[in-house]
Amino acid sequence: MNKSNKIKIIFLILMTSVGCSRRNLTYFSDLDSQKGATFEIANKSEPRIQADDLLSITVTSLNPESNMLFNAGVIIPSEGNNTTISAPINENYLVDKDGYINYPVIGQIKLEGYTKQGAVQRMSELLDAYVKDPIINIRFMNFKVTVIGEVQQPNSFVIPTEKITVLEALGLAGDMTAYGKRENVLIIREKDGIRTANRLNLNNKEVLSSEFYYLQQNDIIYVEPYKTKAIQADNNPRTFALISSGLTLAVILILNFRDMFTN
Missing domain, CATH: 1.20.5 (Single alpha-helices involved in coiled-coils or other helix-helix interfaces)
Structure with a gap:
């Protein structure tokens, strides 16, 4: 020759070796394939209300007029001391930059920093003077996460259950492509006016205990591509x-x- x-x-051998570097495409590849593993769920945290959150707040009681009033309905007095109650307006409450919502009758209420249960307790205290034994329900209307990078369907997803893990978010985006770095997934989070970035190694089972395994509202997941894709x-x-x-x-x-x- x-x-x-x-x-x-x-030259051909070298070119082939450049594109065929060995990569680990298996999630949690360090888990024992026979025994598996057991983890205590200690990393789950309730989402807390933040500025720019959109909240649905409904109040139910034995008094129909109070129900309409505190659910953005309109009470119109009529002749003969009768009262006409209009249908409630489907209105959500935006948490402003200072953490307040503007609620009927009561006015400004600061809910930033509360969990949903804490916000319900706070609302109950304020409504106690107006409604007897109110039942209050609060929901996040814009609880969303965004998945971008080396996934099949990058997008923002609204989560109705307000509970989602990083694996579930990747599943909504169609999972990573073969070029996605499973050992270096970036989670960007904003909390209490601070933006943090943390990297997760999804080849490692320890990620199941990470505080970033459960996502919070407005989290961004970025899957970095391998250099060969670039x-x-x-x-x-x-x-x-x-x-x-x-x-x-x-x-x-x-x-x-x-x-x-x-x-």
Whole structure:
């Protein structure tokens, strides 16, 4: 075999090895395949109300007029001391930048920082002077997470149950592609005016105990691509030319060193 053919063969081998680096595509690959594992759920935390959250608040009691009044209904006095009650308006309450909502009759109520249960307790205290034994229900109307990067269907997803894990979010996005870095998933979170970024290794079972395993409202999940995907996505011919030139030079140097030692 002449020297030119040797260069071509070695060049092809090097090109193949660049695109065939071994990657671990298995989630929690360190779990025992026979025994599995048991974890105490200690990392689940209730979402807390934040600025810009959109809340649905409904009040139910034995008094129909109070129900309409505190559910954005309108009470219209009529002749003969009769009262006409209009249908409630489907209105949600936006938490402003200072953490307050503007609620009928009561006015400004600060709910930022409360869990839903804490907010219900706070509302009950304030409504006690107006409604007897009210039943209050609060829901997040814009509890959403965003999944971007190397997934099949990047998007923002509204979560009606207000409970979701990072695995469930990836499932909504169609799972990662083969080019997604499972060992380096980025979670971006805003809480109490602070933005944090944390990386999860989904090859490692310890992520099941991470505080970022359960997502909070407005979390962003970014799946980083492997370098091979970045190279493939680069349409600049100069990039391929430089790679080819570098590999060719490496082959020539290898052959020259081999000839020096064999002659």
